[in-house]
Amino acid sequence: MSNKSMLKLSKHFQTAHCSLQGKDVNNFKRLLEQQTKQAFAFKSRVTLPEKAQIASYQVSEMIVVKMKSHILLLNLLFLPACRNMMKTMLGEDAEKQLSKIPLSNDTVHGRILEISTDIEENVCRKKLPAYFALQVDESTDISNKAQVMAFIRFTDGDRIVNQYLCCKELFATTKGEDIFLILNSYFEKFYLSWESCVGICTDEAPSMMGSIKGLASFVK
Structure with a gap:
């Protein structure tokens, strides 16, 4: 970086960030870590609903393949087993994330109809x-x-x-x-x-x- 650029950067720091003058390097490292964590948390909140929707379709497809009542599988077998495994292996936070997947009876029924229609149109069209x-x-x-x-x-x-x-x-x-x-x-x-x-x-x-x-x- 040239001396002219260094002077401009120093002037900008003194005028726009005067409260940070005299801080050591570790302070800036902590700020960078906090911003990184905030960005990661924001990204997780944004992408989680999309992942939850994908997981909902995946579970619905598995139910179709098994050719069993989705009410029976979800309420009596699939969901209770998944919750127990997630809680035991990864903790209560992971179990709470699992509950965000839309898997109500009406939702799964609608997913199955969508999957059927998609296959139908792909074949016939x-x-x-x-x-x-x-x-x-x-x-x-x-x-x-x-x-x-x-x-x-x-x-x-x-x-x-x-x-x-x-x-x-x-x-x-x-x-x-x-x-x-x-x-x-x-x-x-x-x-x-x-x-x-x-x-x-x-x-x-x-x-x-x-x-x-x-x-x-x-x-x-």
Whole structure:
């Protein structure tokens, strides 16, 4: 640094920071440490909500993979176990941080729907090849609601892709025509053509394989 710059810096220090004159180097080191800690604390407060949201989606995805009731896993197993481990290993402060993750029943339910919609749109809005095959099954969920679930198989370059397509509730009956109408409405929504469907894999239920009123006959 040149002498001219040193004089300017000294003049600025004397006029703007006269209260600090005569302080030793250790005092300035303490000030620097305090400012660093404050900046780190501010950054932690800013980034924690974002991390909490990410953790919320991660937990919701794990619940989906396990195919269990999210109410059962969160209230009776997952959260109590996590709290106990965090408190034992890292202390009460870590346990309090865990409580900031949004994991209420309604929140997790909404996360699961968002994940399902995201997968659905990624598959259906992707440029599909000329042909694909479907696997369709009709069953009931844990609340005894009838549902139809569909998986799609297609080629993407040199690999064969097996992907979840949709799960729709059957509000009226579980006849082949009802299943077809729901799937057909779904195809129209995402501009999928039955002409590109080269095969359907189902069980041997009459609603699926019936020669007159089964799903396969309506598709044909």
